[in-house]
Amino acid sequence: MLLAVLISNSEGNILIERFNGVPAEERSHWRSFLVKLGADNLKGxxxxxLFVASHKSVYVVYTVIGDVYLYVVGKDEYDELALAEVIFIITASIRDVCQKPPSERLFLDKYGRICLCLDEIVWKGVLENTEKERINRLIRLKPPTNI
Structure with a gap:
């Protein structure tokens, strides 16, 4: 299961977070852990x-795209290789929506479309779509032509 997709700025402020199967009382722990992990490793x-971290059966893959940091957390079948695929399609979608690696301002300007992309890529903790063309059609709210 994909436990979390979290996007923050370089100062550690959360821009988007999606948790699946993580109790509410553990979410602040995950937020602070991921932001600290990014602050320690993503500068420069x-x-x-891609960077990888793991603890017991939980894997974290994280990266920087433009001025924002992206973290994906998974367990069980979502090991570091599967998470690398998830993070690849998320970064490609963000680049497509923003037309380039985003600054924080551009990211926030395109916030709604980025959220739609995330909804089409990950649904209830499961990777749903990995095709960029299909995601682009779905976020325009047009029905897919090849079902």
Whole structure:
């Protein structure tokens, strides 16, 4: 299951968070853990360079795209390789929506469309769509042509 998709700015402010199967009392722990992990490792990293962390059966893959940090947390069948696929399609969708790696301002300007993309990619903790063309059609609220 995909436990969390979290996007923050470089100062650690949460821009988007999606939790699945994580109790409400544990969410603040995850927020602070992920933001600290990014602060320690993502400063000065290259755009879309992947980083991996794990603890017991939980995996974290995280990266920087433009001025925002993206974290994906999974367990069970969503190991680091599956999470790398999830993070790849999320970064590609964000790049498509923003037309380039986003600054924080551009990200917030395109917030609604980015949320639609995330909803089409991950649904209730499961990776749903990985095709960019299909995601683009779905966020325009047009029915897919090849079902």
């Amino acid at each position: 990293s290259r755009n879309e360079e």
